[in-house]
Amino acid sequence: MHLIIAEKYLAAKRIAKILAPKKPKEVRVNGVDTFEIGSDEDKQIFVGLSGHIVKLDFPKAYNNWQKVEARELVDAEVITASTQVKIVSALKKLGKQATKVTIATDYDREGELIGAEALEILKTVNPDLEFDRIHYSAITPKAINDAFANPTEVDFNLADAGHSRQVIDLVWGASLTRFISISAGRLGKMFLSVGRVQSPTLALIVEREKERDVFIPEPYWELSAMLKTKDDEEFQVDHATKRFKDKDEVDSILDKLGNTATVSSIKTSTKTDKPPTPFNTTELMVAASSIGFSVANVKRITESLYTNGFISYPRTDNTVYPESIDLRAQIEIFKTGPFKQYAEKLLSKDELVPTRGKKETTDHPPIFPVSLAKKSELDEQEWKLYELVVRRFFATFAEPAQWETIRARFDISEEEFKASGARLVVPGWRWYYHYNAPKDRLLPELKEDDKLDIIKKEVQAKETQPPGRYGQGRLIKIMEELGLGTKATRADIISKLYSRAYVHGNPLQPTKTSYAVVEALEKFAPTISRPEMTSKLENDMDRIAEGQIPEEEVLNESREMLDSMFNDLEKNREDITELLRAGLREDKIIGTCSSCQSKLMIMRSKRGSRFIGCDGYPDCNFALPLPRSGQIVVTDKTCEDHGLYHIRIINPGKRPWDLGCPQCNFEEWKKTQEEEKKNNNGKIKPKNITDIAGIGKVTAEKLSEAGISSVDELIAADAFELSKTTSLSVKKLKGWQDAIA
Template sequence: MHLIIAEKHIAAKRIAAILAPQKVKQVRVSGVDTYEYESEEGKKIFIGLSGHIVKLDFPKAYNNWQKVEANELIGAEIITASTQVKIVSALKKLGKEATKVTIATDYDREGELIGAEALDIIKQVNENVVFDRVHYSAITPKAIDDAFSNPTNVDFNLADAGHSRQVIDLVWGASLTRYISLAAGRLGKMFLSVGRVQSPTLALIVEREKEREAFIPKPYWELSAMLKSKSGEEFKVEHRTKRFWEKAEVDAAMEKISIGDDARVSEIKTSEKTDKPPTPFNTTEFIGAASSIGFTAANAMRIAETLYTNGFISYPRTDNTVYPESLDLRAQIEIFKTGTFKQYALKLLEKKELVPTKGKKETTDHPPIFPASLAKKSEMNEQEWKLYEMVVRRFFATFADPAIWETIRSKYDIQGEEFKANGARLVEPGWRWYYHYNAPEDRLLPKMEEGDVHSVIKVDVEAKETQPPGRYGQGRLIKIMEELGLGTKATRHDIISKLYSRAYVHGNPLQPTKTAVAVVDALEKFAPTISKPDMTSKLEADMDRIAEGGIPEDDVLNESREMLEGVFVDLEKNKDDITESLRAGLREDKIIGTCSECGSNLMVMRSKRGGRFIGCEGYPDCTFSLPLPKMGQVIVTDKLCEDHGLYHIRIINAGKRPWNLGCPECNFIEWQKTQEEEKKKQKEASPDKEKPKTLKDISGIGKVTEEKLVDAGVCSVDELCEADALELAKATSIPVKKIKTWQSDVI
């Protein structure tokens, strides 16, 4: 029996369907779906994994944060644990019977490791099994047939490189996270995550935020005029001094000009600008393009993975920006001679020679991202189609001609002051006809010649300020990570997702929370190795050398542990300072604003029962408070409510869209209004309904709850005095303690 192992279930199913000479039979093995058929060589069975089916971890003895010091994890034993029991069981069962095994996982460092993990499990029950490896970049009939016709060997060096990353990230992440979380007193679900790649990436975001905060805006003024041509067309011109830094200067220029003045054309220059077509998509460029049309990095890669496993696009994790010679580009375009993109494909196929653009990066593992097969819009959801269409259009654009723009530079004399205007018109769409995303618009000027006179119909001075550097969008951040050697094409989007999930950042562009600033400040001051890219890029380069067979894995693992031990020397030296720095910073992230009643800080607090609310630091003298949602992490933004002077807050729940709650006091007032309106509606709907008037009358309303008491009109729980609480307890058999709980919740 020949066992073929794919990385995912859907990939196994598709590959089996492509290779089978007849209908594939679905068979469950140990609760896992497999696909089989008979061939001339015998039975072939296909099984899909679920990515990694085993994980690295420390022995259970190391799980106690209070008893095991963080630095003890550096040299701790690392064990392998199964994460997919059913799949492991199925592999062992099928592996016993297999005479040959083919690893058909994704062809990259991670895929090689996943395949090697599955092979190790099979070897436990069939030590001498014969095995080989197939590589493909798209799950299409041609790509799969070619791959299985030309099997190769498992690259254990590449798998070791993937394994070394897992070990290094586990040891660095677990030990540093434990140390920093304990120092800050943030345990449980609110622990402070620290990582080899995550922390330098977060430092980039925090550094940019500090640049923004330190930025001092400088005022300037812009002078412009609206002109009217003889043909009646209106257009805007700007003073040659783009920015006036002195108000007196712009006022002096302004005084010279009046409505009705002549604006004489002093110069006209017309030229042609060539707009070169874009290069093929690699992962970074794809994420950047997807980000520009509204996709997060993680969502773009998740959808790209789905498109790949369904055979619609090529493998989306690639550094390559040059199509390989082995790819039949004309045949690939001919796929689209029918369907949605018919007119674009036919136009390209008119070319005698198809010469694509080339980017700077060329690798041999995978081609750039390209559309692998023709799809119908009905086969996908809206988001999938958006990204599929973008990939198709980008592919076409790489073969298209340059776009040609006609540009016009004009100058005008208005009472001795020089103004100017630039125009641009797309003459030849070229590649922009195929790929229309983020296209600049035409800036049209009236037809004119030197010496023509226009009329001034409006003069305007606009006061402005210089702006701080912008925050990083996800696409831009991933590009910077690539330049600095932080992470890989397969992991960068996950790193950004982790920053969101740990509530270190919010929004897009990314804005750090005060917690993020506190963590980065402490690391940069007392253990700068963790927050700088040098260390992690060095380890990335070493992992590449493992993949190339230039250095043993153990050498890199030992080097990483020595680096980490050096980091802990710095941490221990500054333990008290780190604790003080972290706790002071984390406290700031809880401040919502100033109490309108006493002027103290309003902060996110916890009640004795664990519930959270916004309370006043002036308690017990000041009892002002506001409610908070029970679930989700509270993020304090920098947006301030003009009415109440409180910062807007955002609630983050794992797996859900962030909820912008806004000003907590505005939100509470709105909630109270809604409650009053609801009560009013209920009263109007049943005006004759008898309601109990005394505490003793509620015995007939079934199980008594706080809500029923309020609905019944007996009382508002927060109005109960001690005597009423006792009477209520007597009438309903509800313990006084329970009633007191209701009261404390309300208060």
């Protein structure tokens, strides 16, 4: 039996369907779905993993944060533990029957490691198992058939590079996270995470915010005039001095301006707008971010489009199409469907010459569409991203766009004013790829020495602006430039910063906790907060992949680097604790108490519930409620009515909830409760059955088995009949109904 292992369930299913002469047979093995084709003699079984089916961890003895010092993790043993027991069990069962295995996981560092992990499990039950590897960049019939026709070997050097990353990230992350969290007194779910890539990325965000904090705006003034032609066309002209720093100077010029402008010169020229290069992972992230996608969604959606056979492999550095791709054939796929007119125009060209980016690799091509998707096959977000990939692909074969530009100068009372215009005269590649295109800026028809009436003169007071925060796309680009993370991990790093409540919003804004963590690291462990260290380790991992150095050498060097860092951390533990706790306290301040002018803080009761309380307690009892779950982020937006900071609640896997001003929220809640009382004769109708006094989990299950799962169903039920099926007394049931009806 020939066993084929794919990285995901859907990939295994699609590959089996492509290779099968007829529909593959679905067979469950130890609770795992597999796909069979062929007879007993030449049977092929396809099984999908769930990404990594094992994980690295420390032995249980190291789990107690209070008893085991963080530094002990630096040289602790790293063990492998199963994360997908059913899949591991299925692999062992299939491995005993197999005569050959083909690793068909994604072809990159992570995919090679996932395949090697599965192979290691198989060899525990079948040490002499024959194995090979296939590489593909799209899950299409041609790509899969070509891959199986040209098998290669498992690249254990590449797998070692992936494994070294896991070990280094575990050891650095676990030890530093434990040290910083214990120092700050933040344990349990609220721990402060530190990471080899995460922390220097966070430092970038905090450093930009510090630049904004110290930025002192400078006033300046702009002088403009509104002109009108003989044909009553109006347009604005601006003084040649773009920014006046002296208010008296601009006022004196304004005072001397007459009511007529003369066209002193007109210059017309043509500007060439070159077509874009093919998408690699970073460029796709940047482009998708500019049209509203988060980098986490881009990663998730492109993975789905790839696995379903619509686009090529989405994790690539390449920006040059390889010669092996029949590019004309790829465009011909779109001769029908919504992109027909674009495909036909490209196919009418005698020669298709795509643009070339600066990065060329041999593992995967740039990201391009590999099959025609129907809009009905995808949800709205998937289609939007798929269309972006299709249009970018077309644009790389198109001609440059041409713009006609006009620069006009005007004389107003011997003061020079300017105006410029531009219009797209040859759409070129922008006809295919319309995203973020500059708009035409049209000027009326003008000639030198034309006289124009001035209908308005205006001075606008403005201020210089601080440097902008990083948007997700821009941050991904900077991470790539600095060697922080890889094309496969950068989106996850940004997602982690959000989930740990280190940042909020987009562009990314750091919390005060972030300030404290970054400041502590920069002051006492600067290596972890700077990109040079992680960039060096990334280069070392590349050298492992290329077979230049052994994995063990890199792991030992990273442990020595980390151990040295702990010398400074432990020596300055008290200062670190003070710094962190001051930052954490600042992140809990909501505003000023309207009753006593003390600080309003996020607090916890003796029972552990959260609330906003007054720092002046017990003299002041002012308090506001907070949601039971989720991490609380205090934003810098304040309520105009109450002066309190707005709050955002973050729950893993859910969209952030902007609660807003806690006082406004509470008042709105009270208003809703009063309205519900009016509508229910003074009673507040509970939302869930378990909200009714006397109904716990067991009783709710009894009611559910009787077909009662909502409050309305309980109100409408016949208490006598319901009593027979639930063994609950009629008196008790009627009591609940009376209480809520």
